[in-house]
Amino acid sequence: MSSGLTDLYQEVILDHSRNPKNFGAPEESNRQARGNNPLCGDRVSVYLTVEGDHINDAHFDARGCAISIASASMMTEMIKGKTVAQAKSLFDRFHALVTSDAEGEADEDLAELASLSGVRAFPTRIKCATLAWHAMSAALDGADEDVKTE
Ligand code: ZN
Numbered sequence: 576m577s578s579g580l581t582d583l584y585q586e587v588i589l590d591h592s593r594n595p596k597n598f599g600a601p602e603e604s605n606r607q608a609r610g611n612n613p614l615c616g617d618r619v620s621v622y623l624t625v626e627g628d629h630i631n632d633a634h635f636d637a638r639g640c641a642i643s644i645a646s647a648s649m650m651t652e653m654i655k656g657k658t659v660a661q662a663k664s665l666f667d668r669f670h671a672l673v674t675s676d677a678e679g680e681a682d683e684d685l686a687e688l689a690s691l692s693g694v695r696a697f698p699t700r701i702k703c704a705t706l707a708w709h710a711m712s713a714a715l716d717g718a719d720e721d722v723k724t725e
Contacts, residue, residue: 583697584641587690591645596652601634606717610710612702617643621651621710628658633711640703642694647707649687659715666708673704 604622611618617639624632633651637644654662668685672692694700 583693583700585690585693587687588641588645591648591687592641595635595637595644595648597634597648597655598636599634600636601632604632604634606714608710608713610706610713612639612643612706614699615640615643615703617703617706619643619647619707619710621647621707621714623654623711623714625659625715628660630654630657630659630662630715635707635710637707639706642691642700642703643706646688646691646704649691650707650711653686653688654711662715663712666712669708670705673701 600620601622601624604624606623606625607621609618609620617637619635619637619639622634622636623630633655635647635651637647653665657665665684668682669688669691672685672688673694675695691704694704
């Protein structure tokens with residue numbers, strides 16, 4: 576494992592992957608979508624409870640690498656209580672953070688997600704980090720179907 580990849584697994588990522596928040600399918604939800612990242616073997620299901628314009632609850636179920644699980648865990652924590660528009664805006668900014676070549680500062684709203692910015696040096700890992708977000712976005716759009724990162 577290169578030192579770059581070691582840096583990638585910062586403590587915050589390991590914490591979330593070992594003790595993921597909002598993990599497991601909830602008894603109730605009204606939006607869901609699945610994501611599949613065949614490059615790494617990550618699979619994630621995102622379950623949302625959306626009332627009007629607000630995401631009242633968010634859970635996920637996943638099998639995959641530490642990065643995919645940590646990102647999903649952070650995501651469910653962050654989007655809970657947000658509006659649909661706010662959640663989509665977070666995704667846009669997070670996507671820019673992990674794909675941008677610039678060493679841009681993460682804005683404050685991204686908080687722990689900044690720990691995932693290390694993936695930008697590893698293109699295949701970007702898909703791990705964004706998988707749950709693509710699924711969340713699909714769930715919000717009402718597409719109850721598999722999302723592929725390709
Ligand atoms: Zn992965």
